Amino acid sequence: MTQESRALAKNVIIHLPVIGEDHVHWAMADDRGALTSEVQSGTLEQAAAQVESRRATLVLPGNDVLLAEAIIPGASASRALQAIPYQLEDLVADDVDSLHFAVGSKGKTDNYPVAVVGRDAMDTVREQCANAGLRPTEIVPETLALPKFDSEEMDQTTWTALVDKQNAVVRLNGYKGFAIDNSMAGIMLDGAQKDLPEDTSAAMIVYKTDAGASLPSVDNMDVETRACDSRLSLYASGLANAPRINLLQGDYSPKTQFDKNWKPWRWTMVLAAALGALLIAGKWLEYRQLSSEVAVLDRKMEQVFQQALPGSRMVRPLSQMQNEIKKRSGGNVGGFNSQLSQIAASLATQPQTTLRSVNFREGRFDLDLTTDAIPTLDLLKSELAKRGELVMTIQSTNQERDGLRGRIRIE
Secondary structure (H helix, E strand, O other): OOOOHHHHHEEEEEOOOOOOOOEEEEEEOOOOOOOOOOOEEEHHHHHHHHOOOOEEEEOOOOOHHEEEEEOOOOOOOOHHHHHHHHHHHHHHOOOHHHHHEEEEEOOOOOOOEEEEEEEEHHHHHHHHHHHOOOOOOOOEEEOOOOOOOOOOOOOOEEEEEEEEOEEEEEEEOOOOOEEEEHHHHHHHHHHHHOOOOOOOOOEEEEEEEEOEEEEOOOOOOEEEEEEOOHHHHHHHHHHHHHOOOOOOHHOOOOHHHHHHHHHHHHHHHHHHHHHHHHHHHHHHHOOOOOHHHHHHHHHHHHHHHHHHOOEEEEEEEHHHHHHHHHHHOOOOEEEEEEEHHHHHHHHOOOOEEEEEEEEEOOOEEEEEEEEEOOHHHHHHHHHHHHHHOOOOEEEEEEEEOOOOEEEEEEE
16 A cells, blocks of 8 residues: 555445454545555454554444334433333344344434344454454444435435345445345345335345346336445445444443543542542641641532531531441441442443532432433443442433433442
């Protein structure tokens, strides 16, 4: 690859033909969807070595991902995501808890495009990427990596198909599509035609990776056949210009390097500092006549004390707070510290969550926090369960401008 081509290559597109097998094809592409390198084959680790500072899109086989649509009237995206698995329950053979649901942009009529994939498959892909040192920017099913063409005629829609000797990958309207054996493709296309609005016809552009590849003929459909030297060139074009659903959502959402290295520790450090302030509060009182810096620390200590013991007069804060902790925890101060450490460590795993206040009374913690969505609270609940015997319950949630405000109880 020339230096000029390397400079234009901002994306690495990696096609994983079979989930769990360490054989991939990859190529580099620019933002317009044109390949800037030859297509290469090898291991996922070899492909990861080419990413460097570029964006990486991992394309999964279409037959592992179901594309569907759910209509959730008047719901926010976070609430829609909670309802979608149960609305699509009749369409999937597996239990919804064993499936991962990723959502696209909401349509004009409260319809959400949805991509459904088994959690086992996503876990396998995540493990493969971790072992290879690859952190993909996006993971997309090949059905949504195909180009989408807009028909010049108002009463016609244009579909895209990629066909080899055995299988066909078809992109229908918007976010719909399927991957299937060539012999069954005709039945699927006929059914898709019947689902079209009245007085709307379908045309299809078929790309063949092999001259001997063919699809069964479909009645009343205009078909244009084009040669395709490489799947990757078609994927590059589709990913640059067509809407798609990124499977890296929810439990599989990627973290930036900053999130990974700093944010998980940030709240641990803040809470540890607050706990340390409580333990040395008596020393602060002995030196309150010192510099203005100590005066500032005194005011911070007062704020912490009032949060912990609202309405109490601060006389000997360390003794007062220790006595209050003993009273509320039945004398088990060590247990309180252990529980607070578990909560701090669990909060650190959810960097999108901001703690607003915490109250301890009668052996339980009441937390007021802001987060991005209810699934994040479920992740926090799971983290707490892993670390000890603390049990978390959600008392209330309210959608606010800057996120979701929740009140939770831990005991």
